[in-house]
Amino acid sequence: MLSPAWAQGDYPNRPIKVVVPAAAGGVTDTPARIVAERMREPLKQPLVIENQGGAGGLIGGEAVKRAAPDGYTLLYVNAATHGLIPALKKSVPYDAQTDFKPIVMTVRAPMAIVVHRDSPFKMLKDLVESLETQDKPLNYGSPGPGNTSHLVGLMLADASKGKMQAVHYRGEAPMIQDLLARNIDFITSNMIRSHVEGGQLRVLATTGDKRWFAFPEAPTLKESGFNAEYYAWSGFVAPAATPDAIIKHVNAAANQALAREDVRKTLMENGFEIIGGRPEVFAKAIKKYIDSVRAIGRANQIQID
Structure with a gap:
């Protein structure tokens, strides 16, 4: 059921809070701020970043899981909060795949x-x-x-x-x-x-599948003898009960922001590959990543306490 605000066609009619479950200035916070700033124009409302680091991002994730599913509290997740930790940690206060609706993967970068x-x-x-x-x-x-x-x-x-x-x-x-x-x-x-x-x-x-444009002279893990690849990726999700119409609206705004030349230039200068795309593509990527890391963990008896 749509919220009254959306039913009236005026979402969003106030600022949107974006919880970043990491410290300011890091690999998650940087693209969140760059993209959120340029989403202001299509959404006609500011996106206010709120950093909630600690416990590997679990505190921020749990807070958004419990937030009202009205589109005014979003979570900017990363490969740890919605991949590595759910795959390897014994106890997590949310289910990365069922407690949230993916909106869009914004960027990824090898390390x-x-x-x-x-x-x-x-x-x-x-x-x-x-x-x-x-x-x-x-x-x-x-x-x-x-x-x-x-x-x-x-x-x-x-x-x-x-x-x-x-x-x-x-x-x-x-x-x-x-x-x-x-x-x-x-x-x-x-x-x-x-x-x-x-x-x-x-x-x-x-750590990518090919040499990184930021450091083209450096070999990959595979070239160095390790059959592995790792990316840091990030993107927007919302509480699970958020109406699909709101998800679609925010997704469109994010993709518009990612298509801007100034945004692409700034993100690439910071070493990021621009992704974008539909919510269902992000959902499949999260599932694939969790399954992959869980398999690595089992094969190598890796677990996070």
């Missing part, structure tokens, strides 16, 4: 495994081979348990059978700062382009 410029590791195999001989574990950064960065670290640890320790942060920014300060050994991120171009960090490999 780069990077070290400090003064690190002894020149290639990914150098890092992995070092695990066989050193006594103390390598520390790698992760912007929260269940993040794609965390999964890449788990994969490398499993492949090498070496000692590695995840160091979890509240977002990308403090994680990157600790790598720059050499407090950790490596990270997996796609928010490090300026630091790489500035010569502060070095890319060992990227």
